[in-house]
Amino acid sequence: MDKFSPFLLLSLLFLLACQGEVVEEKAEPSSEEKTDSAVSLAPAEDTAFLYAEARRLRQLEIRDSLLSLEDSAWVDLQQLIPQAEYEIRYATSNNFMELQVYDCPGCYSRLAVAKSLMKVQQNLDSIGLSLKFFDCYRPSSAQWALWKKTPDPRYVHPPKQGSMHSRGNALDLSLVDSLGRELDMGTPFDYFGKEAYWSYTQHSEEVNKNRKLLRQQMQAAGFSTIRTEWWHFVYKAQRFPLSNWQWSCPTDSLEPKG
Numbered sequence: 001m002d003k004f005s006p007f008l009l010l011s012l013l014f015l016l017a018c019q020g021e022v023v024e025e026k027a028e029p030s031s032e033e034k035t036d037s038a039v040s041l042a043p044a045e046d047t048a049f050l051y052a053e054a055r056r057l058r059q060l061e062i063r064d065s066l067l068s069l070e071d072s073a074w075v076d077l078q079q080l081i082p083q084a085e086y087e088i089r090y091a092t093s094n095n096f097m098e099l100q101v102y103d104c105p106g107c108y109s110r111l112a113v114a115k116s117l118m119k120v121q122q123n124l125d126s127i128g129l130s131l132k133f134f135d136c137y138r139p140s141s142a143q144w145a146l147w148k149k150t151p152d153p154r155y156v157h158p159p160k161q162g163s164m165h166s167r168g169n170a171l172d173l174s175l176v177d178s179l180g181r182e183l184d185m186g187t188p189f190d191y192f193g194k195e196a197y198w199s200y201t202q203h204s205e206e207v208n209k210n211r212k213l214l215r216q217q218m219q220a221a222g223f224s225t226i227r228t229e230w231w232h233f234v235y236k237a238q239r240f241p242l243s244n245w246q247w248s249c250p251t252d253s254l255e256p257k258g
């Protein structure tokens, strides 16, 4: 486990104290248990509870520290929106490149953008749905790689101008139900064709309803769409500078790409 802050340690001590009270209420121990009592610790389930509680407090602490940063700070969306799904496709070979582009998965945005996404997720919580992220911040170098494969501005933003993803302003995402199943949006993510356009009229009622819900939720939180990709959303209130910042990867995830 990570280092504990004094706050966290105090919380744990408090929890341990409470734990003591509960133990006293338990039935008289057997003679065998009495013999062991000098060395016995809390039962396994109590220890698991303490660890879970310590983890929860640590997550709250991380979340609060991220939320106190400046609007342009890079923040990890998995820390701020843990209930969402994350399948960062360019960290796998399951994408239109058929190649792993990122060394490891990461879903980052600017803090201002993340705060709006938190509002979207909060609304979705009340109807049993969640966001599912396919791509978030994308370093400029990765945008060049995508452009080399598909130099078509309808589907990949020219890297010379810079993608909104490389500003930390854009996200590629969909919706999932409470079992993590994607809602039908008519095409897969990164389907480069007319069926992915907002204007395509031949989809089923179900697809139209799902797309409308996604667009309404995102627009209400300050995001705009682009004509050709139902999954791509851009935060409008601020336009951040282009970046080639790279998130760090756990050392054991740095396996050869291919």
Ligand SMILES: C[C@@H](N)C(=O)N[C@H](C)C(=O)O
Pocket: 135, 146, 154, 155, 156, 157, 163, 164, 165, 170, 172, 190, 229, 232
């Ligand atoms: C490549 C696709 N996922 C995407 O994000 N396209 C937009 C237009 C971009 O490259 O910024």
Ligand SMILES: [Zn+2]
Pocket: 135, 165, 170, 171, 172, 231, 232, 233
């Ligand atoms: Zn996009």
